[in-house]
Amino acid sequence: MIDALRGNSTMQLSEDGLSWIASSINITCFCGFAVVAIVTEILGRRKALILLNIPVLCCWIMVYFAQNITTLLFSRVIMGVSYGGVLMLTYICVGEYASPNIRSLCLNLIGCVGTLIGSSLGHILSLLIPWREVALLGIIPTCLAIVIPCFWVESPFWLASKGRFDECTDAFKALHISTDVTKKELALIIANERRNQTKYSSNTHVLKLIITKVSIAIKERYFWKISILNTVINIYRIAGGRILFTTLALTILKDITGDSNILKHTILVDGFCILGALISCILVKKFKMRSLLFSSGILANIILIVLASVLYYRPVQDDIYVWIKVSLLALYFIIMIAGPYAVLETLLIEINPLDIKAFFIFFFGAIIGVAQFLAVKLMTNMVNLIGYHGIFFLNAIIIFICMTYIWYYLPETKGKSLEEIQCYFKNESVLEGVYENCEQCNVLLDSVKKKCPHII
Structure with a gap:
């Protein structure tokens, strides 16, 4: 809705004000990571998800009735805190509820397919109907997100962490087909948590328990190996441009094409993004994580460099080159989403330290949230300074560096x-x-x- 606000005569928002509205949610998300670290430790995954979605519902109503920039910014702050927690808790739940053989598929359906369908609907609806009505429609999926978890079982991992092993067993059996593999996995979960119960038995207070777990973990070498890998993966995700594009898609397409009538271009690029997400569901099931990441990642990066070159050498808005630019952008995203993003979203859940998962996501989510905020907030300045071609060239270099590190330090995690x-x-x-x-x-x-x- 950012582009629609640009032409709003009643609020008279400046470019700086619009950039704050677009980017503020990214930097406040890490507060949601802190909230979820405490709330989910006390209430569990199911109740925490219901509770955190309620402020999101209120934010859509605030946006609908907003008459000034202060209300919009305030709604973004609340949305960032609430939805930051919802987003991370959703990923945690998939990692804990789904079996290893379908975990990557489930994460991909949520992190790629679902997210892109939502953002694409937002882009198209914002071109067709008033932005306030778009905000009103946002109430529908939020209400579903509040109601659906009421019918879940609680996470077996959380129940085991609280010493409720009988309930953990019942929940695990409700979520998994009984095989020798799943029986071993359940035995492993209970064995690990029994050992942890002994290790942390003297710490009954939630905050003291979290501090104890963190102080033990940061002394271990594996914690720092996971931390560096987690940071590199997140940098790769930011440089890939999906977050930036979904936030400022309409503005970017108008700048690249030089045309205000971009409905066809939006449908093409967003349609290719969704197609890439659907293809990724097949690819993550058929291929190993490492193979899929590096083969598709290199190809997508080459296309990004070609797109940057076309933007640099053919800045004139000719009809033929406009469609070449839009098609290259669409092709880049279909490959990027079908391969690298499908793998990276899964890895972020799989490599977290189990004992301090919520804290780990909060701490490193805060760092990455700031990076995402800067990427969106400084977008206008960077375009004026180095152009879209410069941004794409810079992103391609960052991606190649990240892929080099991941090549040496990422194990195969599928299954x-x-x-x-x-x-x-x-x-x-x-x-x-x-x-x-x-x-x-x-x-x-x-x-x-x-x-x-x-x-x-």
Whole structure:
């Protein structure tokens, strides 16, 4: 709705004011990460998700009735805090509720397909109907997000962390088909949490418990390996441009095409984005994570460089070159979303330290939230300084650097449980595709060649 506000005569918003409205939600999201770290520890995943969605509903109503920039900015602050928590909690729930073999597919349906359909509807509706009515329509999915979790079971991981092992078993069985693999996974969850109960038994206060867990984790080498990898993955996501594009799509397309009538261009690019998200559901099921990330990532980056070159050498808004530019942008996003984004969204959930997942997401979410805020807030200044071609060239360089680091330090995670992935970062040992952690007796394995002296 940012582009629609640009032509609003009653509010008379400046470009600086519009950039604050567009970017403020990114920097306030990390407050939501802090809220979710505490609320979900106390209430669990299900109740926390319901509670955090209520302010989001209120924000859409505020936007609908807003008459000045102060109200709009205030709604963005509340939305950032609430939806920041909702977003992270949603990803946490998928990681904890879904089986390893369908986890990447579920995360992709939520993180790519669902998000892009929502943003595309926002882009198209903002071109067709008044922006206040677009805000009013935002109430519908928010109400669904409040009602649907009422019918969930609680997360088995959270129940186990509270020592409610019988309830954990019932919830896990409700979510998974009973096989030898799922029985081992359940046994592993309970064994890990029994050990944690002993480790943290003296700390009954929630805040003191979180501080104790964090102080233990930051002394471990694996924590910093995961932290650096998490940061690099997030930088890759920001440089990929999806967040920037979904926020300022209409403005970017108008600048690139030099035309105010961009409905066809918007449908083309957004349609390709959704198509890429749908294709990614097939790709993440058929290919390994590493293979998909690097093959599609390199191809997408080459297209981004070609697009930047066309923008640089053909700045004139000729009909043929306009469609070439829009088509290259659409092709870039279809490949980027079908491959790299599908993998990166999944990895951000899979590589978190299990003991301090909520805190980890809050701390590094705050850093990345600031980076996303700066990317959107400074977009106008960067366009004036180096142009869209300069921005795309810069993003391509950053992506290549991130891919180089990920190549050396990212393990294959497809089909692995969250405990197995964490064991890899702790021990960096792999046996027949399964991560082993004999030192702490975390994993029960039937096919390990070297027998563990502490069988669970």
